[in-house]
Amino acid sequence: DPIDASTLDQLKIAGEKSFNVAVNCGASGRPLVLEMSDVHDSSSHGDILAPAPGSTTTGVALQVLQDGTPVRMRQPWSYGTTTGTIMSVPFSARYLRTPAELRTGTIRSEVSLLADYY
Numbered sequence: 001d002p003i004d005a006s007t008l009d010q011l012k013i014a015g016e017k018s019f020n021v022a023v024n025c026g027a028s029g030r031p032l033v034l035e036m037s038d039v040h041d042s043s044s045h046g047d048i049l050a051p052a053p054g055s056t057t058t059g060v061a062l063q064v065l066q067d068g069t070p071v072r073m074r075q076p077w078s079y080g081t082t083t084g085t086i087m088s089v090p091f092s093a094r095y096l097r098t099p100a101e102l103r104t105g106t107i108r109s110e111v112s113l114l115a116d117y118y
Contacts, residue, residue: 005104008060008097016065016094023115028084030117035076036064039110044073048096049109056105061096064111068092073111082117 003015023032041050047070049062064071067090079089095107 003095005102008095009102012097014095016092018090018092020088020090021113023082023087023089023117024085025082025087025115025117026084027117028082030082032079032082032087033076033116034066034079034089035114035116036071036073036111037114038073039112041073045075047072048098049073049111052108052110055107055109057103057107058105059098059100059102060107061098062107062109063094063096065092065094066090071111076114076116 001015001017008014025032038044038049040052044050047063049064051057051061066077071091
């Protein structure tokens, strides 16, 4: 969603928006391990996403959170056990003010989510 540049400049973190990812495992009681990777910086182990090609803003980055905690890329975490039905895993994303000069524009980042239930 759009955010006012002066708001982001003042707050440093803003515009958090929730979303859910559906995980469908037909078996119940299996350990569910999730792992996220930054599509545009596959070597990243941090929690700030690289902007996708075509992003035009500077001084802004995106961050994904799970239960209010920033998700570190390429760091698997346990998400309990499967239910045998579709599970809804809650996430959120937010804007971060970075040290670069703040210039308005658009930003897009992408992650991939690996769900391992064995």
